[in-house]
Structures are given as C-alpha cells and as structure tokens.
Amino acid sequence: MAQNVKQQPVTKKKLSWHQINEGVAFGLGNLGHSAFYGALSTYFIVFVTSGMFSGVAPAIANRLIGLITGLVVVIRLAEVVVDPILGNIVDNTETRWGKFKPWQVIGSIISSVLLVVIFSGIFGLAKVNWILF
Numbered sequence: 741m742a743q744n745v746k747q748q749p750v751t752k753k754k755l756s757w758h759q760i761n762e763g764v765a766f767g768l769g770n771l772g773h774s775a776f777y778g779a780l781s782t783y784f785i786v787f788v789t790s791g792m793f794s795g796v797a798p799a800i801a802n803r804l805i806g807l808i809t810g811l812v813v814v815i816r817l818a819e820v821v822v823d824p825i826l827g828n829i830v831d832n833t834e835t836r837w838g839k840f841k842p843w844q845v846i847g848s849i850i851s852s853v854l855l856v857v858i859f860s861g862i863f864g865l866a867k868v869n870w871i872l873f
Contacts (some may be wrong), residue, residue, distance in 0.1 A: 748758055769844060784858065785809075797839045 755763075788808050793801035833839040857863070865872060 759795075769848070772848065774854060779855065779859075787859065795867055 789805055793804055796804070830839060830843050833842065835842050861867075
C-alpha cells in the first residue's frame, strides 16, 4: 500500500511590506472594534444604571434608564433590517482604496466620537435638562 510519491520541497512565499502593513492595520482595527464592542456590551448598561444619572431625581433617572434600555432594544431590532442594506452598499463600493477601507475609516471616526459622547453622559445634559436629554 505504500506508494513512492516524490514530495516537492515547500517554498515559503515572502510577504511584501504592503501585505505586512495591511495585516498590522487589520489587527489594530480588529482590536479597536473589539474594545469598542466590549465597552458597550459590558460596561455601558452598568454605567447607565449606576453612574450616569447620579445627582438626578430617582423618578427621572428611572424614566431615563427605561428610555435608554428601550432604545438599545429598538436599535438591535433595526440592525436586522439595516445590516444587509449596509453590507450591500459596502459590497458595491468601488474606490481607489478598495471597497472596505473608506467605510472602516468613516466608521472608526464616528464610533470613537460617539463613544466619548456616550460615556460623558452627553456632557451632563441629564443633570441640566433631562427632557432635552
């Protein structure tokens, strides 16, 4: 049953600097995305329920916590419709940088700004005017 098969030596393909840079950029982008998602999924609800509305009347704080929780549910449900549409838009994008890179840059800038705004409690707006919040 043993067959005499000649095996050719395996040659390793050398990566170019461009490929290495793209790999590092992808890894850093994935790290940032994971940190963003981790902060929102684990810490945001704790922050909302314990720290964001300190100094606000309990009745108002309970209403705002309910509002934020409801918004999170609505946003998750809206993602079912929006995600395939956005995926289609990204797939049909043609730029000199490729179809993903412009959207990754736009998304990372918007996400980083909104993360600061969210965890600042919209800059204390709930304490100044809870209805506007």
